[in-house]
Amino acid sequence: VSRVELAVAPVETGALRDGARALMPAAPAIAVWGLVTGLAMVDSGLPTRWAVLMTLVVFAGSAQLATLPLIVEGAPPAVIWITALLVNLRFVIFSAAGRQYFRHLSIGQRLFAGYINGDLGFALFIRRFDAEGERGSPYQWGYFYGLAAVNWVVWQVASLAGIFAAGWADSEWGLELAAVLALVAVVLPMLHNAPAVIGVVVAAAVSVLGVGLPVRLGLPLAVVCGVAVSFAVESTPLGQLALGERR
Amino acid sequence: VTDLTAIVVIVGLGLITLVTRASFFLLPARIELPAPIERALRYAPACALMAIIAREVLAPRGAHRVNVDNEQLWGVVAAGAVFIWTRSMLAMMTVGMVVFTVLRLAG
Numbered sequence: 273v274s275r276v277e278l279a280v281a282p283v284e285t286g287a288l289r290d291g292a293r294a295l296m297p298a299a300p301a302i303a304v305w306g307l308v309t310g311l312a313m314v315d316s317g318l319p320t321r322w323a324v325l326m327t328l329v330v331f332a333g334s335a336q337l338a339t340l341p342l343i344v345e346g347a348p349p350a351v352i353w354i355t356a357l358l359v360n361l362r363f364v365i366f367s368a369a370g371r372q373y374f375r376h377l378s379i380g381q382r383l384f385a386g387y388i389n390g391d392l393g394f395a396l397f398i399r400r401f402d403a404e405g406e407r408g409s410p411y412q413w414g415y416f417y418g419l420a421a422v423n424w425v426v427w428q429v430a431s432l433a434g435i436f437a438a439g440w441a442d443s444e445w446g447l448e449l450a451a452v453l454a455l456v457a458v459v460l461p462m463l464h465n466a467p468a469v470i471g472v473v474v475a476a477a478v479s480v481l482g483v484g485l486p487v488r489l490g491l492p493l494a495v496v497c498g499v500a501v502s503f504a505v506e507s508t509p510l511g512q513l514a515l516g517e518r519r
Numbered sequence: 520v521t522d523l524t525a526i527v528v529i530v531g532l533g534l535i536t537l538v539t540r541a542s543f544f545l546l547p548a549r550i551e552l553p554a555p556i557e558r559a560l561r562y563a564p565a566c567a568l569m570a571i572i573a574r575e576v577l578a579p580r581g582a583h584r585v586n587v588d589n590e591q592l593w594g595v596v597a598a599g600a601v602f603i604w605t606r607s608m609l610a611m612m613t614v615g616m617v618v619f620t621v622l623r624l625a626g
Contacts (some may be wrong), residue, residue, distance in 0.1 A: 291578045300608065313609045322522075324610045326529050326532070329529055330529065330533045330536055331531060331536070332540075333594070336532075339532060343529075344520075350582060351530070352528055352531075353528075353532065353535055356532050357535050357539065358535065360536055360539035361539070363539045363542075364539050364542065364565045365567075366540070366563060366564065366567070367540060367544050367614075368542075368543040368556070369557070370536050370543075370544070371543040371544055373548065374544045375548040376548055382545055386538075386540035386543065386544055386545075387537050387541070391564070391567060391568060392568075394564055395564035395565065395567075395568055398564050399564075405591060426528070430625055446591070446594075446619050446623070449576075449591050449616065449619050450612060450616060452572055452575045452595060453595065453598045453611060453615045453616070454608070454612065456611070456615075457611060457612075459572065460602055460603060461601065462564070462568075465564065471566055472565050472568075472569035473569075474526055475569050476569045476572070477573070479570035479571075479578075480574060480583070481582055490574070491567070491570050491571070494570035494573075498563075498565075498569070498570070499559050499562045499566055501559060502562035503559035503562065513612055515523075
């Protein structure tokens, strides 16, 4: 097994390739999301130079979309930042879920893992290693960065394409739907037992019912409710019910 | 809004995203979270993705559209069925977009 000491973590080179390969099926999803986000940034009235800075520095579609109208209308920075914090609450939950994998890296390495840790990449990472006992190995770090690097490049290229192509695509085409379908393809294989299925149904319901809540608070609330219900169902007879093959 | 203000706001957004994404990673390694919490949190990514999907489809732009006239809903249902059957992302996206587009043009 060949290893390299990257600045971000010691990794197995084969794992980098495995991770990159694991992301490929989701690459169209990420590209469409990035494109839609890039288009939306410029359509909302954000000057191109700020949109470019935003995608490179922030690298978080949901936080970008939620704060755009506030930035464009010149809201106080504190309001914009608090909005982003609330939209990002689910990442706090993700970081708790993934903590075991990164705890033994240096502070700088852990910060960088945080920067690059988006929704899709993390979902695929957890799906791959959830059943293993070990948490935090050069194979896992390599796999993470294989996923993350491809995720970052695809997202940024698509986002920049959207920024510079703004005004060209028609909102009636349903590009947003294409992005949603891609997410469906990522989430379905994760529903491998009854608790997971019941949890996502609850999360979906809370998310839709909570749409009127300020600053997208319905999203973290949906995650908390879904996780709590999944966990509660685990200890019932339904908890043992497995569905389909485990990938 | 000046360039300087925009840069401060955007860099601030980047820092906030970094801090939230890295939050628990930064806990000292010796600290253990309660095992039941760590077990429960394995469900978080799927719940977050499904919450995003449901919001986009059933409440696009913040307005509820929970009804049978929702073309996006049928697109997603058709695509989900195709994916479970074929495991092909290309097939599911094609079917989902075709169903959506046909209903949109017919509606």
